[in-house]
Amino acid sequence: MMFFSDFDGTISHSDPVVELLALAVGSRAKALALTREIMLPVARQQRTYREGFDLAVANFAGIDETTGLKTMVDAVHIDSTFSHFYDFCHSVHIPFVILSSGFANVIEKSLDLFLPNRSGASTSRSSTKISVVGSSYAHDKSQLLWKVRHVDDSPIGHDKSVHLVKARNTINTNVKLRGRVPIVYFGDGLNDIGPAEVADIVFAKAGSSLDKQCTRRGIQRRTFRDFAEVEDVLGQAFLIVNKLIEDQSDRLRDIDLIRTWRDVIYTYDRADIKVDSKM
Numbered sequence: 006m007m008f009f010s011d012f013d014g015t016i017s018h019s020d021p022v023v024e025l026l027a028l029a030v031g032s033r034a035k036a037l038a039l040t041r042e043i044m045l046p047v048a049r050q051q052r053t054y055r056e057g058f059d060l061a062v063a064n065f066a067g068i069d070e071t072t073g074l075k076t077m078v079d080a081v082h083i084d085s086t087f088s089h090f091y092d093f094c095h096s097v098h099i100p101f102v103i104l105s106s107g108f109a110n111v112i113e114k115s116l117d118l119f120l121p122n123r124s125g126a127s128t129s130r131s132s133t134k135i136s137v138v139g140s141s142y143a144h145d146k147s148q149l150l151w152k153v154r155h156v157d158d159s160p161i162g163h164d165k166s167v168h169l170v171k172a173r174n175t176i177n178t179n180v181k182l183r184g185r186v187p188i189v190y191f192g193d194g195l196n197d198i199g200p201a202e203v204a205d206i207v208f209a210k211a212g213s214s215l216d217k218q219c220t221r222r223g224i225q226r227r228t229f230r231d232f233a234e235v236e237d238v239l240g241q242a243f244l245i246v247n248k249l250i251e252d253q254s255d256r257l258r259d260i261d262l263i264r265t266w267r268d269v270i271y272t273y274d275r276a277d278i279k280v281d282s283k284m
């Protein structure tokens with residue numbers, strides 16, 4: 006299993022860009038109004054997400070980098086249950102990759118504060134690292150101007166689905182792993198639709214834009230409110246699938262493992278769980 010996840014709105018409850026905008030424009034109410042004004046055309050597909058992010062960050066003008074970075078890091082509120090989930094990832098040896106359109110250094114610094122051992126400095130946690138792929142910024146020290154350096158040339162500024170496709174291609178080059186390692190994606194926003202479309206298993210924040218879009222587009226997903234819930238679902242799924250692997254070890258080659266993982270994760274709390282296998 007491989008985990009890929011969005012950050013803002015999925016792991017963190019807050020939006021650091023809005024908080025820095027609040028400092029720039031004088032109040033949180035004004036920042037929220039400005040964000041709505043910038044992002045409404047994005048939702049209506051009259052403006053790209055990339056352009057919207059550029060416009061928001063242009064409003065940081067006049068703020069020095071130290072203040073800006075501190076404001077954004079302080080604004081991050083990570084789901085309190087994510088720490089325990091991180092330990093779960095360690096226990097099952099699954100690496101965790103964060104894919105964000107936001108600033109990677111803000112995410113890195115907030116994770117360093119929240120999970121001090123995550124970088125692998127401690128040998129007990131060295132097998133589970135959280136890596137972060139996100140945008141960066143150029144800061145003009147003399148004029149105090151901010152400019153986004155997007156991850157790629159896509160209209161979103163970061164086409165997250167590319168990372169999942171690349172991971173699957175790597176898995177598929179290994180005959181022993183082909184068709185056996187599900188790619189799991191966690192997200193909440195409109196820019197998570199791409200990766201949700203290519204992931205094997207999707208966890209969408211309940212009631213989020215991603216959740217609604219999954220309904221509209223017929224994408225199967227499991228909704229979640231926090232990572233304690235994810236851990237509960239995955240913990241049960243590991244027990245069930247590992248038992249199946251143990252019981253069916255002589256005909257394991259005939260079992261569609263990814264389909265089995267999907268069935269268990271999407272239905273595990275129902276009484277009528279059936280572990281699907283093709284003969």
Ligand SMILES: [Mg+2]
Nearest residue numbers: 011013014194
């Ligand atoms: Mg998000």
